[in-house]
Amino acid sequence: MDGPLQDSPADPVARRYRDLSRVREAVGNDYDLMLDSMWSYTYDHAIKVGRAIEELNYFWYEDPLADDDLMGCMKLCEKLSIPLMATENFAGWFH
Secondary structure: OOOOOOOOOOOHHHHHHHHHHHHHHHHOOOOOOEEEOOOOOOHHHHHHHHHHHHHOOOOEEEOOOOOOOHHHHHHHHHHOOOOEEOOOOOOOOOO
16 A cells, blocks of 8 residues: 555545545546544544645545544644545534
8 A cells, every 4th residue: 555544554534545445446546535534543544644645646634633623624634735624513512
């Protein structure tokens, strides 16, 4: 396996890289791909996946962290160049 997730094969995030890259390979670079992670990652895993999909030219990255982790989302925005979509389900004080 090549790419930013190759450093730890036991890491559940590393297993995703193969699938993400196969999708990119199947559709080519002229097709916009977005990844909706549905709040499934820790911050460290979200960074790894974000860097991988940046490398694979994905268009945006949706809901990588828990819907109440706005500080984590802000940190991801600072670390990644891919647009981050978060979150349609935030239940804050304003609801």
